[in-house]
Amino acid sequence: MNPRTRKALEFVLDNLVWFMLVFVLIVFSIFVPNYFQLGIFANIIEASSVLGVMSIGLSLVIIAGHMDLSVESVAALSAMTVGILFCSSGIGMGIQLSPQWLMVPVSLLIALVVGGIIGAFNGYLVVKVKMSAFIITLASYIWVRGLVLVISGGRSAQDLAPAIRWFGIQRLAGLPLTAWIAVACFVLFSLIMAKTPFGRHLVMIGGNETATFRAGIRVNRNLVIAFVLAGAIAGLAGWLLAIRTSGATANLGTGLLFNAFAAVVIGGVSLKGGVGTLPGVYAGVLLLSSINTAINLMGLPANFTQVIHGLLVLAAVLLDAFKQTIRQRLA
Amino acid sequence: MTEPLLVLENVTKNYGAIQALRGISFSIGKGEVVALLGDNGAGKSTLVKIIAGGLEPSSGRMLFEGKEFLAKTPAEAKAAGVETVYQDLSLCTNVDVVANFFMGREITRKVLGIPILDERAMEAVVGKALASAGTRIPSLRTNVEHLSGGQRQAIELNRFVHWGGKLVLLDEPFAALGVEQTRRGLEMIRQVANQGIGVVIITHIMQQAFQVADRIVVIRQGVVAGDVARNKTSPDAVINMITGETLAGAGPAG
Numbered sequence: 001m002n003p004r005t006r007k008a009l010e011f012v013l014d015n016l017v018w019f020m021l022v023f024v025l026i027v028f029s030i031f032v033p034n035y036f037q038l039g040i041f042a043n044i045i046e047a048s049s050v051l052g053v054m055s056i057g058l059s060l061v062i063i064a065g066h067m068d069l070s071v072e073s074v075a076a077l078s079a080m081t082v083g084i085l086f087c088s089s090g091i092g093m094g095i096q097l098s099p100q101w102l103m104v105p106v107s108l109l110i111a112l113v114v115g116g117i118i119g120a121f122n123g124y125l126v127v128k129v130k131m132s133a134f135i136i137t138l139a140s141y142i143w144v145r146g147l148v149l150v151i152s153g154g155r156s157a158q159d160l161a162p163a164i165r166w167f168g169i170q171r172l173a174g175l176p177l178t179a180w181i182a183v184a185c186f187v188l189f190s191l192i193m194a195k196t197p198f199g200r201h202l203v204m205i206g207g208n209e210t211a212t213f214r215a216g217i218r219v220n221r222n223l224v225i226a227f228v229l230a231g232a233i234a235g236l237a238g239w240l241l242a243i244r245t246s247g248a249t250a251n252l253g254t255g256l257l258f259n260a261f262a263a264v265v266i267g268g269v270s271l272k273g274g275v276g277t278l279p280g281v282y283a284g285v286l287l288l289s290s291i292n293t294a295i296n297l298m299g300l301p302a303n304f305t306q307v308i309h310g311l312l313v314l315a316a317v318l319l320d321a322f323k324q325t326i327r328q329r330l331a
Numbered sequence: 332m333t334e335p336l337l338v339l340e341n342v343t344k345n346y347g348a349i350q351a352l353r354g355i356s357f358s359i360g361k362g363e364v365v366a367l368l369g370d371n372g373a374g375k376s377t378l379v380k381i382i383a384g385g386l387e388p389s390s391g392r393m394l395f396e397g398k399e400f401l402a403k404t405p406a407e408a409k410a411a412g413v414e415t416v417y418q419d420l421s422l423c424t425n426v427d428v429v430a431n432f433f434m435g436r437e438i439t440r441k442v443l444g445i446p447i448l449d450e451r452a453m454e455a456v457v458g459k460a461l462a463s464a465g466t467r468i469p470s471l472r473t474n475v476e477h478l479s480g481g482q483r484q485a486i487e488l489n490r491f492v493h494w495g496g497k498l499v500l501l502d503e504p505f506a507a508l509g510v511e512q513t514r515r516g517l518e519m520i521r522q523v524a525n526q527g528i529g530v531v532i533i534t535h536i537m538q539q540a541f542q543v544a545d546r547i548v549v550i551r552q553g554v555v556a557g558d559v560a561r562n563k564t565s566p567d568a569v570i571n572m573i574t575g576e577t578l579a580g581a582g583p584a585g
Contacts (some may be wrong), residue, residue: 208424
């Protein structure tokens, strides 16, 4: 095999999920009536913003060789906190700040801090008490959702302050600002993972934790930061969720975790750690979202979505194994 | 012997009731190569981990360049100038050769105050280091998982030669190397020592110890069973020290 074909093949393998996304979009555009419209594509990006942001945090921790099952509940808690503080009906307290725009940074900061605290709690237990991240974050997944129920009393908050909702309404180049926030997050964290020592260290920790420790990398510190980031990013996802639904309900975002996992795995991140890139994850998120949109447009019952997502995850894992064998032949 | 670089005084390590090290005392001079020999379970790897900062001794003390020395983490040991090549390779197979070479010490340039990896500079350094050591690896951008055992070990060896430091610990560094690569490896060790760096090499192969070491230290059952200059002993005498049949030739060096 000459070097050029090898390089081309490696490029395809590295970006397989993007090719799949393009392929799926073309197929849907041809066979699904009304699919091929700018509005539909904008809708796909818009609909995937919350899931996308959440997948970033999840990916960071998984690439570092750990796990965070709590992101969904953390997002819900952040959304509920923002909802209770800044909603005017339901259980909302309707806090007003003047000037009005001040509510945006304040609510965002609160959402990030709520998420970050729970992330720090998870990270501390994983690093210091050396418990399995799976168990700890499973516990957090349960108790944080419980906390949402406790602080809301099972009721909901509606009518988020208009100054905050503005983000979900105001459009730039056809996309609401919330979608741009998700895109910006992907760009930012993709750069961090690919270009900074911190990102490089996370990947290496996911590959061989002992080796990185011996090499003098501060493994524990990096891991705690990864968990805090995952929590804070989940908080951001919660903030976006609150804007999108203009409030919060006690069961807000249920099921997002499994979609996030699906997106991460489809995006080429290995659950064993050390493998995967964030652009791939974004493609995974968009792939899920475009399939959902197709299902809606075809008028299939929404219940089919879950079946298809499950099959997609299976396909992604099989594809990953297949990619590995091809790569071994290449080497 | 030249000025001592590292001095160990009565270092012990207990795992509960089990005494892995029962009091180790010896020293390493600058530019000196010490071969650490001993049977399986004699405590060699434990000792290496204590010096390299993976493990804390139960008692005793170490002096590094005349100052009290105790590394709580490998990072502290590295900062002091102690490099270690472990028996089980310490490479991240999921990243490329360059990333492994610079693990934890990446070259960065600041963009808006944020450190950004300088891949080009790092690749140039690695290319140079590997070429001067005669190691051939098809592409520095291949992930290490696609390389052979020998190539992996070569990367580790070149890494320590490049970073140098003041003291190098090698825990069975040639286990996966072929004849020619081993010869090169031994040459590299001499080269490093000639720069005034102290080298401790753990090996099972008597021939290697006699080829490269200035001094041979034998550990048996957690104590120093022999500490002799290479030119004042013979392989047979060393084997006897290892197995504990006689103490012929034992005693302090020079």
